[in-house]
Amino acid sequence: MGSVLEDVAGKRGIEKQIVLPWSKALQMTRENIFVRLGRSAITASGIFLGIAFLAAVLFSAAGQRVAAAVIERDFGQAQNPEEFQARIIWLAAMSLVVATVGIVNSMLMSVTERYKEIGTMKCLGALDTFIVRLFLLEAGLLGILGSALGAFVGAGITMLFFVGRVDGWGGILETWATTAVEIGGTGIPLWLCIIFGVMLGGILSVLASLYPAWRAAKMPPAAALRSEF
Amino acid sequence: MSVYEYIVRTKDLSKFYTLGGTEVRALDDVALDIRRGEYVSIMGPSGSGKSTLFNMIGGLDKPTKGTVFIDEVDMAQLTASELAFLRCRKIGYIFQTFNLIPVMTALENVTLPMVFAGLTTDDALDKGMQLLKTVGLGERYDHKPTELSGGQQQRVAIARAFANDPAIILADEPTGNLDLRTGKEIITLLKQMNEEKKVTVISATHDLKMIDVSDRVVWIRDGKIERIEDRKDIDLQVGQMEYEEE
Structure with missing residues (x-):
């Protein structure tokens, strides 16, 4: 009988023999998100609210412009919505920071809850990178789902709010479809801003999970297995 | 018979913890040789160091000194990835609390180590089903751990431990959370796997039912080996010892 460890002791490059294909990782992440749906919803709610707020701010800035034009036309008063816009975008940025901190917190929680599971996975041969990959995938998916939903809800509510104040759907939809947000002197169409917002949500969520995921992966299996929840 | 092939050897194996300023010697200079294919029970009261020994042999924790x-x-x-390889392919772990992944079905739990080992999905599913049949759970492959009884969960865990045909099965109090009858079934199953697959079984336990199937029993107390007994020498005592703890 050959030595149990002949292939371990002899060759290097063993890491190639332990694998976690992306498709499998994605499947595991999906199961994790849907089986623990309540837990996932809480994790995603932070970024959902952040992006919803961002979308609302961008859309209402565009809405203000329409409203200002309407007021100017009907009452002959010139309005300056630009200052308001600058202030509120700063607010949106702050809300994203808060959302990010929220994600760090809830990912740390969900890592702590799963210490034992992580320890078990390591006993089954999982490399540290598998653990990191699973948590980052989960964060990325939750971030994108949460922020897509947030953008939709935030923009939707803002549009409903403005429809009552200006000329109704026709004009306002057209304005929003064509409005650009001034960022650094370049006009970026509103719809593109929303797509960026969703991507930003995903990216922030992944960034926020780097530390929790790393902490989970670095845990010695024995210590991870000892923890009881 | 004269020369044994040893699969696990420990030398001066020690693990010290500092608890509240005092040094606790969980393991103190343990030298233990385990033969290939034997069924060894590591017996001792809780806190005797048997779980620490389990962790050291399984590469789950690093010793303070010794090898x-x-x-x-x-x-x-070994490097981190070599250690992962060892855990994945060469050692199968069984725990007191079963430690199945709660979001996965029985079959997914059993096939996870095969995925890590690089088996194709089809091969893994075939082998997983076969293993579940071996432990008597062929019908329940699609159930999540919460839908299974303790004994059934431990059977899934045993099937998972055998996923990559390991040379060593490490079991830490495998019957600790099971009732008398289920515990006996699990012990019988482990012994059967030990005989059929020629796998070395090392079990940390304080379940005296385990003595009956063990080739050798290692008694451990206060981090030291108290005595090692061969099965043939303890046969006589087993009759008297068949009382149930707790």
Whole structure:
């Protein structure tokens, strides 16, 4: 009988023999998100609210412009919505920071809850990178789902709010479809801003999970297995 | 018969913890040689160090001093990925609390180590089903751990431990959370796997039912080996010892 460890002791490059294909990782992440749906919803709610707020701010800035034009036309008063816009975008940025901190917190929680599971996975041969990959995938998916939903809800509510104040759907939809947000002197169409917002949500969520995921992966299996929840 | 092939050897194996300023010697200079294919029970009261020994042999924790050799290879010399390889392919772990992944079905739990080992999905599913049948759970492959009884969960865990045909099965109190009858069934199953697959079984336990199937029993107390007994020498005592703890 050959030595149990002949292939371990002899060759290097063993890491190639332990694998976690992306498709499998994605499947595991999906199961994790849907089986623990309540837990996932809480994790995603932070970024959902952040992006919803961002979308609302961008859309209402565009809405203000329409409203200002309407007021100017009907009452002959010139309005300056630009200052308001600058202030509120700063607010949106702050809300994203808060959302990010929220994600760090809830990912740390969900890592702590799963210490034992992580320890078990390591006993089954999982490399540290598998653990990191699973948590980052989960964060990325939750971030994108949460922020897509947030953008939709935030923009939707803002549009409903403005429809009552200006000329109704026709004009306002057209304005929003064509409005650009001034960022650094370049006009970026509103719809593109929303797509960026969703991507930003995903990216922030992944960034926020780097530390929790790393902490989970670095845990010695024995210590991870000892923890009881 | 004269020369044994040793699959696990420990030398001066020690693990010290500092608890509240005092040094606790969980393991103190343990030298233990385990033969290939034997069924060894590590017996001792809780806190005796048997779980620590389990963790050291399984590469789950690092010793304070001393060495563990698996097939003459010093475990401390292995890189992280070599260690992962060892855990994935060569050692199967069984725990007191079963430790199945709660979001996965029985079959997914059993096939996870095969995925890590690089088996194709089809091969893994075939082998997983076969293993579940071996442990008597062929019908329940699609159930999540919460839908299974303790004994059934432990059977899934045993099937998972055998996923990559390991040379060593490490079991930490495998019957600790099970009732008398289920515990006996699990012990019988482990013994059967030990005989059929020629796998070395090392079980940390304080379940005296385990003595009956063990080739050798290692008694451990206060981090030291108290005595090692061969099965043939304890046969006589087993009759008297068949009382149930707790």
